[in-house]
Amino acid sequence: MTRLSSIPPGSPEATSRRSVLRVAAGLGAVGLTAALADPREAEAKTAEITVSPASEAVADFRLAVPAAALDDLRARLAATRWPEKETVDDWSEGVPLAKMKALAAYWRSGYDLRRLERRLNAVPQYRTQIDGLGIHFLHVRSKHPNALPIILTHGWPGSVVEFLKVVGPLTDPTAHGGKADDAFHVVVPSLPGYGFSDKPAERGWGLPRIARAWAVLMKRLGYESFVAQGGDWGAGVTTWMAKQHVKGLKAVHLNLPILFPPPLEGEPSPEEKAALAKLVAYGETGSAYARVQGTRPQTIGYSLSDSPVGQAAWIYEKLAQWSDPNDAPELSREEILDNIMLYWLSNSGASSARLYFESFATDFSRQQLDIPVAVSVFPGELYRPLKIWGERTYTKLFYWHEVARGGHFAAFEQPEIFVAELRKSFAHIR
Amino acid sequence: MQENSTFTDSVATSRRGLLALAAGGALSAAIGGPRAFAQGSALKLPKASDAVEPFSVSVPRSAIDDLKRRLAFTRLPERETVGDWSQGVPLEKARTLIAYWHDRYDWRRFETRINALPQYRTQIDGIGIHFIHVRSPHPNALPIILTHGWPGSIVEFMEIIGPLSDPTRFGARAEDAFHVVVPSLPGFAFSDKPTETGWGVNRIARAWAALMQRLGYDHWVAQGGDWGAGVTHALGHLRPQGLIAAHVNWQFVFPEKLPDNPTPAERRAIERASWFANDQSGYFREQATRPQTIGYPLADSAAGQALWIYEKFQAWTDNHGNPEDALTIDAMLNDISLYWFTDTAASSARIYWENTRAGLSGLSAGRIELPMAASVFPHEIFCPPKAWAEALWPNLFYWNELDKGGHFAAFEQPALFTEEMRKAFRSRRA
Numbered sequence: 001m002t003r004l005s006s007i008p009p010g011s012p013e014a015t016s017r018r019s020v021l022r023v024a025a026g027l028g029a030v031g032l033t034a035a036l037a038d039p040r041e042a043e044a045k046t047a048e049i050t051v052s053p054a055s056e057a058v059a060d061f062r063l064a065v066p067a068a069a070l071d072d073l074r075a076r077l078a079a080t081r082w083p084e085k086e087t088v089d090d091w092s093e094g095v096p097l098a099k100m101k102a103l104a105a106y107w108r109s110g111y112d113l114r115r116l117e118r119r120l121n122a123v124p125q126y127r128t129q130i131d132g133l134g135i136h137f138l139h140v141r142s143k144h145p146n147a148l149p150i151i152l153t154h155g156w157p158g159s160v161v162e163f164l165k166v167v168g169p170l171t172d173p174t175a176h177g178g179k180a181d182d183a184f185h186v187v188v189p190s191l192p193g194y195g196f197s198d199k200p201a202e203r204g205w206g207l208p209r210i211a212r213a214w215a216v217l218m219k220r221l222g223y224e225s226f227v228a229q230g231g232d233w234g235a236g237v238t239t240w241m242a243k244q245h246v247k248g249l250k251a252v253h254l255n256l257p258i259l260f261p262p263p264l265e266g267e268p269s270p271e272e273k274a275a276l277a278k279l280v281a282y283g284e285t286g287s288a289y290a291r292v293q294g295t296r297p298q299t300i301g302y303s304l305s306d307s308p309v310g311q312a313a314w315i316y317e318k319l320a321q322w323s324d325p326n327d328a329p330e331l332s333r334e335e336i337l338d339n340i341m342l343y344w345l346s347n348s349g350a351s352s353a354r355l356y357f358e359s360f361a362t363d364f365s366r367q368q369l370d371i372p373v374a375v376s377v378f379p380g381e382l383y384r385p386l387k388i389w390g391e392r393t394y395t396k397l398f399y400w401h402e403v404a405r406g407g408h409f410a411a412f413e414q415p416e417i418f419v420a421e422l423r424k425s426f427a428h429i430r
Numbered sequence: 431m432q433e434n435s436t437f438t439d440s441v442a443t444s445r446r447g448l449l450a451l452a453a454g455g456a457l458s459a460a461i462g463g464p465r466a467f468a469q470g471s472a473l474k475l476p477k478a479s480d481a482v483e484p485f486s487v488s489v490p491r492s493a494i495d496d497l498k499r500r501l502a503f504t505r506l507p508e509r510e511t512v513g514d515w516s517q518g519v520p521l522e523k524a525r526t527l528i529a530y531w532h533d534r535y536d537w538r539r540f541e542t543r544i545n546a547l548p549q550y551r552t553q554i555d556g557i558g559i560h561f562i563h564v565r566s567p568h569p570n571a572l573p574i575i576l577t578h579g580w581p582g583s584i585v586e587f588m589e590i591i592g593p594l595s596d597p598t599r600f601g602a603r604a605e606d607a608f609h610v611v612v613p614s615l616p617g618f619a620f621s622d623k624p625t626e627t628g629w630g631v632n633r634i635a636r637a638w639a640a641l642m643q644r645l646g647y648d649h650w651v652a653q654g655g656d657w658g659a660g661v662t663h664a665l666g667h668l669r670p671q672g673l674i675a676a677h678v679n680w681q682f683v684f685p686e687k688l689p690d691n692p693t694p695a696e697r698r699a700i701e702r703a704s705w706f707a708n709d710q711s712g713y714f715r716e717q718a719t720r721p722q723t724i725g726y727p728l729a730d731s732a733a734g735q736a737l738w739i740y741e742k743f744q745a746w747t748d749n750h751g752n753p754e755d756a757l758t759i760d761a762m763l764n765d766i767s768l769y770w771f772t773d774t775a776a777s778s779a780r781i782y783w784e785n786t787r788a789g790l791s792g793l794s795a796g797r798i799e800l801p802m803a804a805s806v807f808p809h810e811i812f813c814p815p816k817a818w819a820e821a822l823w824p825n826l827f828y829w830n831e832l833d834k835g836g837h838f839a840a841f842e843q844p845a846l847f848t849e850e851m852r853k854a855f856r857s858r859r860a
Contacts, residue, residue, distance in 0.1 A: 047505075072505075079500075083725035083776035087627045093783060094723025203511045288715035295712040299518030299741045301507035303727030303734025306500075310727020310734065317723045350507035357517055 047072035049345055051196055054127045054134030058220065061125040061136060061196065063117045065345060070113045073308055073344065077108040080309045095317050103316060104309050106333050107340075115334060116341040119164055127196065128220060130213045133205070136196035137189035138163070139221065142171040147183035148430055149223040150422070151214055152411070154188075155232020155256075156293075156352055157315040159195050161339045162412035163188045169419045181430065182423040189217060191233060193351030195342050200351070206358035207236045208244070215246035224248050227426055231255040231410055233355060233364075242369045251372035251398070251429045253422060255410040259366055259385045263392040271386055278383035286382070289318070293353035294360040301350020304343075311349055312340045324380020324407035331413060339412075366393055374399035374425035378414070380407025399425040473771060475620060478551045478558025482644065485549045485560060485620065487541050489771045494537060497732055497770060501532040504733040515744055515751075519737045523752075527740055528733050531763055537771075540764045544584075547591060551620065552644060554637040557629070560620035561613035562587075563645065566595040571607035572859055573647040574851070575638055578612075579656020579680075580717075580778055581739040582838055583619050585765040587612045589844035594851060605859070606852040613641060615657065617777030619768050624777070630784040631657065631664040639670030648672045651855055655679040655839055657781055663795035666802060675827070675858045677803040677851065679839040680810060682795035683818040695815040702812045703793055710745065710811070713738070717779035718786035725776025735775055736766045746837035748809035756842050765841075796822065803828035803854040807843070809836030828854040 047069040052059070082101070086093040123138045138160055141147070150170070154162050163186075169176035170184040190197040192205045192213075214237060218226050225248050230238035235256040242252045260279055268276060292300050304311040319336055320326070343349065373394035377384060379402070387400045401421065406414035410421075473489060506524065510517040519527075547562045562584060565571070574594070578586050587610075593600040594608040614621040616629045616637070638661065642650050650672050654662035659680035666676050684703070689696055716724050728735045740753065740762060747756035769775060785791040793812065802823040806813050808831070816829050830850060835843040839850075 076503075079730075081496075081730050081773065083722065083729040083773060084623050085625070086722040086776075087624060087780065093780070094720035095726070096722070100726060199508050200511060201509070285719045288712070288719045291715045292712035295709050296518035296741065298507070298510040298520070299737055300712075300727075302519070302524060302737045303731045305505050305507040306731035306733050307727045310730050313723050313726035317720065347505065347507060350510075354511060354517070 048347075049196075051127070051134070051136075051198075054129035054198070056129055056220075058126050058128045061127045063120050063125070063196065065114065065117050069345060073113065074108065076308050077104060080104060080307075082309075091317075091321060095313050095320070099320075100309065100313055100316070103312060103333065103336070107308075107312065107337055111334060111337045113341070116161070116338045116345070119338060120160075123164065123167060125196075128217070130216045130220075131209065133192050133200060133213070134198040135189055135192070135213065135217060136160075137187055137217065138167065139188075140167050140171045140186045142183040142185050144173075144180045144183035146181070146430075147171070147185045148426060149185040149187065149218065149221075149226035150426075151187040151189065151218060151226065151228045153214070153228070153230035153234030153237045154191065154194070155230070155234045155236075156194075156355065157318050157339070157343070158232060158234075158409055158412065159339050159342045160188045160190055161335070161342055162409055164338075165415040166411045166419050166422075169415070170422065173423070176419070178419075178423060182427070184422070184426075185223070187218065187221065187223075189214065191237070191352075191355065193354055194348055195346055199348065200354070203358070205355070207233075207240045207363040210237050211240035211244055211246065214241060215244070215249070218246075218248060225250055227251045227253065227429060229253040229255075229422065231408065233359075236359065236364045239367050239369065240363065242371050242373065243367045245371065249371065251374065251426065252369075253374040253376070253399075253425050255376050255378060255418070255421075256381060256408065257373075257375045257377075257385050257390055257393075258364065259389040259393055260383075261366065262385070262389050263366065265392070275384050275386060282382050286321070289314070290356055290360055293356035295357070297350055297353035297357045300353055304349025304353075305347055308344050311344050312337075314349070315340050315343060319409065322380070322382060322408035323413050324378065324405060326380060326407070331409070335412065368393055368395075370395045372396040372398050372429065374428075375401070376410070376418075376421040376425070377402040378406035378408070378410050378417075379403070380405075380413075382408055398428055401425075473773075475558060475622065476551065478553035478622065480553055480644075482550045482552045485551045486545045487549070487620065489537060489541065493771055497767075498532055500732040501528055504528055504731075506733075515741075519741050519744070523740075524733070524737055527736060527759070527763075530759055531732075531736060531766075535760060535763045535767070537767050540760075540767065543588065547588070549620075552641070554640045554644075555633065557616050557624060557637070558622040559613055559616070559637065559641060560584075561611055561641065562591065563612075564591050564595045564610045566607040566609050568598075568604045568607035570605070570860070571595070571609045572855055573609040573611065573642065573645075573650035574855075575611040575613065575642060575650065575652050576840070577638070577652070577654035577658030577661045578615065578618075579654070579658045579660070580618075580781065581742050581765065581769065582656060582658075582841065583765050583768050584612050584614055585761070585768060586838055586841035590840050590848045590851075593844070593848040597852070600848075602852065606856070608851065608855075609647070611642065611645065611647075613638065615661075615778075615781065617780055618774055619772050623774065624780070627784065627787075629781070630788045631660040631790055632668070632788070634661045635664035635668050636670070638665060639668065639673070642670075642672060649674060649860070651858060652676045653678070653851065656837065657785075660785065660790065660795070663798060664790075666798040666800040667795070669800055673800065675801040675803065675855065677805070677828070677854050679805050679807060679847075679850075680812070680837075681804050681806070681814050681819055682793060683814050683822045684792070684794035685818060685821065686794070693815065696818075699812060699814050699818070706811050713742070714782060714791075717782035718791065719783065721776055721779035721783045724779055728775030728779075729773055732770055735770050736763075738775070739766050739769065743838070746809070746811055747842055748807070748834050748836040756836065757838070761841065794822070798823050799825060801825040801827050801858065804830070805839065805847075805850040805854065806831040807835035807837070807839045808833060810839075811837055827857060830854075 743753035749755035
């Protein structure tokens with residue numbers, strides 16, 4: 001529901017809330033009036049997740065999902081009204097009805113609605129206020145004193161959930177087939193407007209500002225020398241941290257190097273043509289979500305806030321189409337739903353879309369970098385950038401590797417390969 | 431509509447779920463199980479045949495209750511981070527619209543009005559087509575088929591059907607009378623939803639020709655705006671027997687090569703085209719590439735569906751900042767409710783997918799030999815200079831640039847629009 005505290009009594013919103021209960025109570029169950037004698041009180045059993053205001057202190061955070069939020073979700077899922085079936089036999093009109101119905105059915109009756117809460121709370125989480133905004137993050141210090149601090153940034157429609165499987169292997173390599181020399185202290189923040197970070201109430205939270213905030217965060221955690229990593233928007237933030245030469249940043253690793261528009265020189269080679277064709281195809285048939293989010297985040301937000309199946313479809317389409325192999329992701333239904341749950345519970349359909357309004361047409365573009373850069377190219381990624389483009393853009397490109405499997409959600413899809421890539425690439429930096 | 435059993439099941443279970451939520455979970459027994467509310471929630475369209483069968487609108491009470499319940503339970507996002515409509519519908523405007531729809535709007539009043547007009551369904555090319563058909567009392571009336579677009583509907587034309595068909599009752603001359611046919615596009619309102627691909631503007635144009643023939647008209651004209659203009663231009667190419675001329679209030683005329691030294695009018699048209707292709711195009715691209723995905727949130731969230739449409743009433747009407755300057759809130763909700771009750775978000779979006787795939791969604795429909803007329807309303811999305819029309823329409827016989835009105839010409843300015851029809855087609859009458 002909306003923030004009840006922000007609704008003045010007597011406003012249309014408050015009135016309609018009272019009528020909700022009347023409507024529900026009038027549906028034929030005689031005798032309900034007594035049970036709902038005080039509609040205001042009933043309303044107070046809010047389905048909203050409350051997050052304490054952040055300060056400059058680093059405060060512990062645990063996710064506590066009210067039972068009412070899960071009841072509300074179950075009721076909405078049960079009430080889903082569906083469109084008709086698509087007129088094609090593939091994903092070319094979006095998520096096929098049968099796929100969507102199967103996911104929704106599993107969400108409603110197979111998936112453990114407390115799974116995300118449990119998984120997140122198994123990792124130390126915090127919130128701290130930076131530049132006026134409460135930032136939620138996971139932070140796991142390695143037991144190895146020489147561990148390299150790393151800040152891992154997700155994108156859309158990802159979240160901190162993408163990294164849950166890599167936190168252990170990165171921080172505690174000796175328990176996961178690695179050497180103590182491979183250890184990282186791991187910081188995984190939620191972007192502003194995502195997860196349990198605050199939602200910006202003003203304009204200006206684009207990539208450059210987020211990059212500056214991440215620098216403050218690492219400093220606040222006492223890290224004077226660290227590396228950064230990201231894909232999707234996370235690659236954008238990481239790129240901007242490198243461009244800004246934020247204090248302490250030694251090197252970056254990108255799994256979606258932002259090499260668009262590509263730095264072509266002369267007639268494109270066949271490999272370049274193939275990569276360009278993928279970029280053009282993305283622009284023509286795969287990027288409408290970005291145009292919607294970049295131009296009308298508020299309008300699409302209404303649908304995504306109100307309909308769990310709608311929010312799920314909006315995300316599921318991308319999880320499926322951008323992972324490897326496309327349209328048939330290896331991600332489990334549980335993991336897909338963990339990520340969707342985070343968006344749903346935090347009601348961040350609009351606020352996550354707003355990052356496109358801030359940065360998609362402006363800051364999310366190729367930037368010349370002069371600090372050390374490492375790149376892992378996953379074959380199922382939206383496009384397959386060429387090393388020569390990286391060399392033309394990153395003067396200190398020290399690592400470039402095309403891995404065998406995985407797509408856009410590298411850490412989520414292929415945690416072992418992702419961890420191996422971070423160990424290998426940053427071995428040069430330690 | 432085509433998925434009646436699923437729809438009823440989900441409504442039934444949903445009611446149960448929400449009641450359980452409202453009353454704290456102890457209600458399932460009291461309401462008698464999941465089928466207790468199953469009766470009559472879904473709209474059922476009679477199967478169409480080659481015959482022209484009378485049709486009237488009757489939305490079940492349970493569907494209205496279901497809508498109100500969804501509206502009352504609307505979960506909203508946070509407020510936009512701007513002070514205008516640039517991120518979409520502002521939160522306060524959204525709240526007002528939702529509250530009005532819930533508390534004050536009367537669908538039955540609209541139902542009475544539309545059922546006062548003779549409506550029919552008939553099957554053409556495998557699809558049941560819904561249409562209004564009003565024969566003029568004047569025997570020499572000119573038959574006209576008026577086609578709506580998205581997010582419009584037959585609702586746009588309701589005010590002009592009387593003046594067009596019965597001019598002497600509205601202070602005009604018998605010589606200006608029309609026999610009026612107003613169909614619902616396939617996938618819109620009470621026309622069937624296509625279950626296979628191929629229903630682009632050309633196929634719709636062929637269906638309209640069949641419809642006019644079936645109604646016994648062998649000498650007729652066509653009119654349209656938005657996709658209705660797309661269909662009308664397609665009729666201009668098709669030139670079916672009996673079609674003598676057409677009028678469009680969106681002119682699909684655009685030069686193949688932009689002028690090197692554009693005139694002020696050309697520059698303005700080019701700027702508006704660019705604005706439409708960039709800032710304005712999110713909804714277009716989404717519906718053109720992922721109509722099924724956007725269908726999930728819009729089918730499930732009444733607020734989401736309403737605001738997806740309401741945004742366009744603000745963007746495209748002749749107003750001073752608020753859509754209510756141009757259209758009454760009841761009129762807009764008539765249109766929105768028609769989309770909602772017929773669950774046609776995905777099926778209406780699919781017209782973008784069809785025409786974009788067929789290469790028929792550009793700003794130019796090419797050269798048309800059929801005699802063409804045009805009225806240019808100043809707040810139309812795109813207003814081409816007359817010279818561009820002259821270059822593509824060798825038989826342009828009427829061109830008028832008006833001083834008020836926008837994209838929804840007949841809806842916004844029924845008197846002006848009616849007058850345009852009379853003036854434009856005066857020279858085409860026998």
